Amino acid sequence: MGETIIELEGLTKYYGSVKAVDNLSLDIKKGEIFGLLGPNGAGKTTTILMMLGLSEPASGTVRVCGVNATNNPIAVKRKVGYMPDSLGFYDNMTALENLLYIARLNEIPEADIARKAEETLTAVGLAGEMHKKTGAYSRGMKQRLGLADVLVREPEVIILDEPTLGIDPSGIREFLALIRQLSREQGLTVLLSSHHLHQVQQVCDRVGIFVQGRLLVEGTIGTLARNLFDEESFEVTVQLGRPLPEPWEHEPVLRQQHGVKQVKIAGDTVELSCEEQVTPDIVRFFVSHGLDILGVQQKEFGLDEIYQRYFENNLISADTDEKSINILKRPLFKRSKP
C-alpha cells in the first residue's frame, strides 16, 4: 500500500445544466478496497465512467495507474476491469463462449484462452454451468459471470458498479467474500460503488460518501464516525418497563445530570446524548426513581448512522435537487423531532 493508483483531481461533469459530478478529488491507494457510497443519482456511475474514459469530464483530470484516462482510454482499459451495474451477456452464447469472446478482445494469447477462461469460471464457482446459455442464467449467476469476465483479463484495478444489486443476502455475502479474498490474494485494487451500507462496511478498507456529485467525506469507517460524532460521542438508549407520562416530572432533573446533553423521550424509551461515559449514573438515576429498566443500549456508530447523518447535514444546507429530497425526507423529519 501507499502508492496511489487512482487519482481524481477537480473532476466536474454536466448533464445538460445539471452538475452530475462537482469538483471531485480522490486518491485511491494500491491494494485497497474502496467503497463509493451514495444514494441513487449521486454521480457514482458517472465518476466511474470517467475513470474508464468512457465519458468526458467537463474539467479536471483522471489518472489511473499513472495514465490519463480521458486522453488515453485504451491504456487504462487494459489495466482496469469494469463490471457495469446493468450486466448483459449475449444470450445465445454459453458462458464460456461469452468469456472467450472477451478474452480474445483483450488480446490474450489464443493458446491460453480456453484454459484461463475455465480457470476463472471455476474460481467464481460457475464450473458446473459453463456450457449453459447465459439466457438461462439467474441474476446471481450473471453477476458471478460478470466477475469472471473482469478477472479473466487479469486487471490491476477492478471497478464494480453496484455489484450486489439483485442478489439474495447469502449470495451477497459469498460474492463480497470472494471479492475480498481475490483482492487480498492478488493485491488487486478494488473500487466498488453501492448504496447498500452494510455490505460496504463488511469489505471496504475505506469509504467515500458521495452526494449530489460531491464527495462529502472519505476515510475508514472508524475515522468517519469519530469526525462526525465527536461532539456527542456517547448515545444511550434506555428501554423502560412502562411508558412515561407525557410531561414527566423528573425530566428537568435528568437534563441537569452531569454530562447529559440531550434527552429524547418517546413512550417507554429514552434516548440520551452525553458528553462522556455516564451510563451507570443514568441507570442509577432511573432505578432511584423506581422505574423498571428492561434494557440499556450504548449506540455504536455503524455506517448507517454515518450515512444518514451526512445526508441530513447535506439536506439542511439548502438543497434544490427535488429527487433526493424526496428520497431522504422521511429520515430527516423523524430525526429532527424534539
Place this chain on the structure above:
Amino acid sequence: MVRKEVGDHVRSWRFIVMLVLIFLTFFGTMYVSLANIKQAVGNLQDPDRTFVYLKLLTVSDGTLPTFHTFLSFLGPLLGIALGFDAINSEHNNGTLIRLMAQPIYRDNLLLAKFTASLIVVSVLFLSLALLMVGGGLLLTGAPLEAVELARILAFVALSVVYVGFWLSLSICFSVRFRNAATSALTAIGIWLFFTVFYQIVVNLIVNAMLPKGGYLAPEQLLSYNNLLLSLLRLAPSQLYTDAATTLLMPSVRSLGPLSMERMAGAIPAPLPLKESLMIVWPQVTGLLAGTTVCFALAYYLFMRKEIRT
C-alpha cells in the same frame, strides 16, 4: 470481433429467412430463364445472343421479373435485416457498455458490424453467382467466356455495394434510435418510399413543369427527359437497376437518351466490358458515395453517443 459478428448473422433466424427468400427468387428466375434461353440465344436480332450466361440472368418471358430486378428490391431488405439492430440491441442488452470497457477502440465495433455483414452478403451473392454459372454449365454445356465471368463478378460486386448502402443506412438508424423496431421501420419506410413513391412523385413534378400546349422543341424535350432521369437517379434502386442492366446486357450503350446522329453510325454490337464499366461508373460512384455518407454519419453519431443506459 468480425468472426463473432459473422457467426451471429449466420445463426440468426432473420438471416435464414432472407436467405430462403433470395434462393427462391434465384431459382424462380433461373427456371424461367432456362425455359426461354433457347429462344433468346437463337434470336438473331439480338447482339447479345452469344452471352449465354448473361442471358440466364436477364431473360424472362414476362411471368417473373429478372433476377437483378428482384435484387433491386430484396437487396435493401437484406441490408436492413442485417443492420437495423446492430448497435441498439447491444445497447439494450447491456453488452455495449461491457464491450466498451474492453481495450478496443469504439469504432472497431462499428467497423466489425459493417464488415461482418458485408462479408456475409458477399459470400451469399458470390455463391449464388457461382451456383448459377455451375448450373448453367451443366445444363447448357456452353463454354464460359472470360468476359462473361468478369461481367457477372462485376454484377456481384455492384450488388454488394448496393446492399452495403442500405446496410450502412440501417446501421446509422440503429445508432440513432434506441428502439430496434423504430430503426427497422424507419429504414423500411425509406426503402418503400424509394421503390414505390419516388417514381410517382418525380413523374408528377416533371409533368407539372412541362409547358402546356403539347409541342416541345427536341432540345426542350431532351432537357426535360434528362431532368427526369437525374431526379430518378437520386434513388439508389434506380442507380442499381441502371448499372445492373448495363453490366448484364453488353449492348446497352447509354443510359440516357441518344440522338439520331449518334445512333446512325453505330453498329448494334456488344460493348467491351471496359466501356460498360465506364458507363456505369457514375452509378457505382453514386452508390459508394451514399454508403460512405451514411456510414460516416453512423460513425459520427456513435462516437458522440453517451453509452450510459
